[in-house]
Amino acid sequence: MSEPLDCPVTDIDPFSDDFLENPFPRLAELRGSGDAFYFREYGVWGVARHDLVDAVLRDHETFSNAAGVGYSNLLKETPWRAPSIILEADPPLHSTTRGVFTRILSPRALRDLRDRFAAEAEALVDSLVQRETFDVVADLAQAYVLKVFPDSLGLPAENRENLLTYGGVTFDSLGPRNARFDEAMDRAARIRPWVEATCARGALTPGGFGAQIYEAADTGTVSDEQAGMLVRSFLTAGVDTTVSALGFAIRRFIEHPDQWAMLRADPTLVRSAFDEVVRIDSPVIGFFRTTTTEARIGSVTVPADAKVMVFFAGANRDPARWDDPDRFDITRRTAGHTGFGAGIHGCAGQMVARAEAEALLTALVHRVGSWEPAGPSTPALNNTLRALASLPVRVHTDDVDRAPVGAARP
Amino acid sequence: MPKITFTDRNNGDLIVDAVSGESVMQAAMLGGVSGIVAECGGSMMCATCHVYVHDDWIGRTGERNEIEEEMLESTAEPAQPNSRLSCQITMSDELDGLIVETPRSQL
Ligand code: FES
Numbered sequence: 160m161s162e163p164l165d166c167p168v169t170d171i172d173p174f175s176d177d178f179l180e181n182p183f184p185r186l187a188e189l190r191g192s193g194d195a196f197y198f199r200e201y202g203v204w205g206v207a208r209h210d211l212v213d214a215v216l217r218d219h220e221t222f223s224n225a226a227g228v229g230y231s232n233l234l235k236e237t238p239w240r241a242p243s244i245i246l247e248a249d250p251p252l253h254s255t256t257r258g259v260f261t262r263i264l265s266p267r268a269l270r271d272l273r274d275r276f277a278a279e280a281e282a283l284v285d286s287l288v289q290r291e292t293f294d295v296v297a298d299l300a301q302a303y304v305l306k307v308f309p310d311s312l313g314l315p316a317e318n319r320e321n322l323l324t325y326g327g328v329t330f331d332s333l334g335p336r337n338a339r340f341d342e343a344m345d346r347a348a349r350i351r352p353w354v355e356a357t358c359a360r361g362a363l364t365p366g367g368f369g370a371q372i373y374e375a376a377d378t379g380t381v382s383d384e385q386a387g388m389l390v391r392s393f394l395t396a397g398v399d400t401t402v403s404a405l406g407f408a409i410r411r412f413i414e415h416p417d418q419w420a421m422l423r424a425d426p427t428l429v430r431s432a433f434d435e436v437v438r439i440d441s442p443v444i445g446f447f448r449t450t451t452t453e454a455r456i457g458s459v460t461v462p463a464d465a466k467v468m469v470f471f472a473g474a475n476r477d478p479a480r481w482d483d484p485d486r487f488d489i490t491r492r493t494a495g496h497t498g499f500g501a502g503i504h505g506c507a508g509q510m511v512a513r514a515e516a517e518a519l520l521t522a523l524v525h526r527v528g529s530w531e532p533a534g535p536s537t538p539a540l541n542n543t544l545r546a547l548a549s550l551p552v553r554v555h556t557d558d559v560d561r562a563p564v565g566a567a568r569p
Numbered sequence: 570m571p572k573i574t575f576t577d578r579n580n581g582d583l584i585v586d587a588v589s590g591e592s593v594m595q596a597a598m599l600g601g602v603s604g605i606v607a608e609c610g611g612s613m614m615c616a617t618c619h620v621y622v623h624d625d626w627i628g629r630t631g632e633r634n635e636i637e638e639e640m641l642e643s644t645a646e647p648a649q650p651n652s653r654l655s656c657q658i659t660m661s662d663e664l665d666g667l668i669v670e671t672p673r674s675q676l
Contacts, residue, residue, distance in 0.1 A: 261636050264615050266643035430676075434608075494598045494607050505612030513608065 167192040168199050173444075174334050179540045182444055183485070185196065186473040194457025195467070196315050201230065201335060203447070203466040204456070207473025209480035211457050211496070215448060215469055217500040222448035222467060224504055225249045229333030229447055229543070238346055239332060243392050244385055246504060249305040253503065256389060260377045263368050269514050272311055276518035279307050284522040288554055293535050295550035300405035303519055307472065308397050311511070312390070313367020314357060323355050326399030327541060333446070334542025343542075358390040368393060383545040394509070401512045403521060403546035407440035408433065409485050410550055411529040418489050426524045432489035433516040437498035439487055441472035443547055446500070471497040472545070529555045570666035575602045575620075578673060587660040593669065594618040594656035603613035607634050611656035613637065617675040618655040619644040623668035627651050630667070638649025 162168050169192065171185050172178060178185050189196055190207045197204055206212055215222045224247055227233035233242050238391045242248070245256040283303055287293050305319045324346055331343035356362060363369035369390045377388040412419040422428050447466050461467060474497045475482040481491075499506035504539070506512070534551035570586045573596055577583070585600030587593070597618075598606040609615035615634055622630050633641070637657050641648040646657060655669065 180607060258636055261613055262639060264614065266614075270643075430608075495595075495610065497610075499610065499612070501610055502611075503612075505610055505614070507612070507614065508616050509609055509612065 161196050162199065162353050163204075163459070163461075164195070165555065166204075167196045169205075170199055172200060173198065173205070174337055174339075174363065174369075174542055175554065176540055179542070179545070180445070180538050182472055182545070183476055186470055186476065187554075188472055189470070192478060193459065195459035196240075198468070203468055204458050204459070204461050205231070205445075205468040205470060207470040208457075209474040209477035209495075210504070211328055212469055212471065212474035212497055213495070213501055215467065216497065216504070219456045219503050221451055222469075223249050223451050224253070225467075226449035226521065227333075227447065230335045231338070232449065232464075233358065234449075238434040239344060240329075240351075241388065243395070244388050245392050245507065246396070246477060250503070256381060256385065257503065257507065259372060259380060259389060262375075263371045264507060264511060266510065272511075273514055273518065275310070276307050276515055278302065279310075279439060280518040280522035283527050284519070288526050288556055292551065292553045295409045295552055296402070296547050297549065298405045299409070299519075300402045304398055304401050304405070304515065307515055308511070310399065311368055312393055312397070313365070315362065315364075315368040318353065321350055322355075322394055322398045324350050324403070325354055325394055326396075327539075327544075328397060329395045330541050330543040332542075337542070339540070339542050349463065354394065357394065358387045360386070362378055363390070397504070397508050397511065399544055399546065400506075401515055403442040403544060404437055404440070404512065405516060406547040406550055407442070408436040408520065409552070410547065411436055411440070413532055413552065414548075415487050416529060418487060419527075419530065422489060422520070423524050423528075426521055429491050429517050429524065430513065431491065431493060432494040433513060434496065434498075435487065435489050435491050435521065438475045438481075438491075438493050438496035440500050440545065441475050443498070443500075444472045444545055445470040445544070447557040471500065496560060521567070526556060527554045528557050531555065542566070571660050571662055571667070572665075573597075573600075573660070574666070574668045575600075575604060576623075576668065576670045577604045578670075580604075585616065587664075589661050590661045591660055592656045593620065593658040593660060593667070596660060597655060602671065604675070605655060606675040607656060613640055613654065613656065616643045616654065617645070619646065619648070619656045619672050619675060620653055620669040621649060621672070622651045622653055622658075623670065624651065626664070626669075627665050631647075633657070643670070645674045645676055 195206045227247050328343045328347045331339045372386045372389045376383045450465045452463045499509040531553045533553045536550040537548045539546040539548035575583045587596035594607050606617035608617045
């Protein structure tokens with residue numbers, strides 16, 4: 160593809176270790192460079208300003224998902240797995256599958272899950288507080304999500320750590336064919352039989368999200384094969400992203416004890432606190448869209464059939480949209496952040512993630528007086544997903560008595 | 570710019586400018602309407618953008634879709650025949666002057 164004349168051309172590599180570990184300085188540079196920009200090395204466009212990211216995400220006819228949300232064009236290349244029929248599909252297929260998800264994950268359905276989320280969170284946090292030192296990623300975030308989420312889905316108790324492998328593989332595979340991609344393909348080959356077996360009708364316990372998807376197949380809304388693919392989408396989307404956000408949440412509170420104190424004084428802030436983490440730390444750096452026709456992004460013209468990288472993480476720190484965007488403020492009005500995407504492909508599981516986070520943060524607020532780092536945190540580098548590999552902490556309960564325990568407990 | 574009036578039983582009226590093509594929810598967010606939470610940002614997952622459309626306007630704001638219908642069963646304040654999810658109402662010049670009421674609670 161010849162380089163465009165009407166927009167900045169950049170040599171920034173959005174898949175380099177450096178970028179993936181801390182994309183925010185480069186994203187600021189890219190936002191400042193123009194409405195859209197062109198990555199010379201990859202031959203793709205990018206957009207990182209909030210208003211334009213939002214506009215692209217809401218124009219699903221021009222900026223399509225059917226060619227995949229990663230770097231490669233699924234309509235032209237054979238992918239390592241079949242495309243997701245919810246994320247990597249356009250209407251009308253998308254509307255049908257999205258409808259199945261929306262029903263299963265409705266606020267009413269989640270209301271029934273909240274008590275269970277709260278009980279699991281309290282039990283886990285009780286045991287960790289007794290230990291005093293633990294790893295936030297492995298012992299808190301992963302342990303909690305690998306318990307409550309697969310339980311809700313109806314998965315057997317064994318081998319759940321495979322979910323982390325699978326999620327990591329999927330998000331790495333959205334990048335170009337770099338070393339991370341190749342390494343992910345090796346892991347994909349090992350895990351494929353487990354994923355297939357796990358998504359089968361007979362593998363799921365009654366009553367969970369998975370079984371409800373198969374009920375939709377029984378009524379003819381989707382085929383049996385599609386039901387299996389939708390269960391797979393749950394496996395992919397629901398684990399690593401939430402683990403990542405919870406890890407970042409605790410790191411934020413370690414760095415900002417004043418915000419933790421504020422949260423303890425008013426635990427009703429857990430909802431806005433979690434969304435503020437998703438805004439400022441944006442677990443998903445961005446997804447691609449593919450133009451169906453020649454398209455405009457602000458002042459830039461993008462040809463048809465071009466890949467555009469849409470930086471959720473860029474939009475979420477755009478000073479044109481957010482006051483002091485790099486400041487962590489749990490009272491901020493975060494509506495309009497793109498941490499869960501936007502438009503018809505906005506994250507279907509976002510209310511589950513919020514319910515999980517609300518339960519866990521609430522349990523912590525009532526038991527942890529203050530946080531102390533017990534070692535440096537290490538990042539987990541992935542082509543699409545930002546996350547921590549580990550975050551050792553020591554928790555102090557000493558001033559817990561002063562917290563309004565019980566008073567604000569729902 | 571079409572205008573929307575948000576009436577709120579506790580805090581009175583707030584008039585907000587909208588842009589044609591955006592949703593009533595988006596206009597409310599940018600206009601600082603406190604009675605709308607819109608946790609899911611318009612993905613029809615949260616039902617926290619619930620509004621009651623004023624009788625004079627109910628015929629002009631379009632029909633509820635099937636999923637919206639189901640989501641309205643999950644609202645914090647009971648839904649009524651004039652209830653809509655504001656993220657599913659698209660603003661246009663024809664809706665200039667639209668009046669909607671925000672529920673007492675969205676959560
Ligand atoms: S904003 Fe969530 S349903 Fe309208």
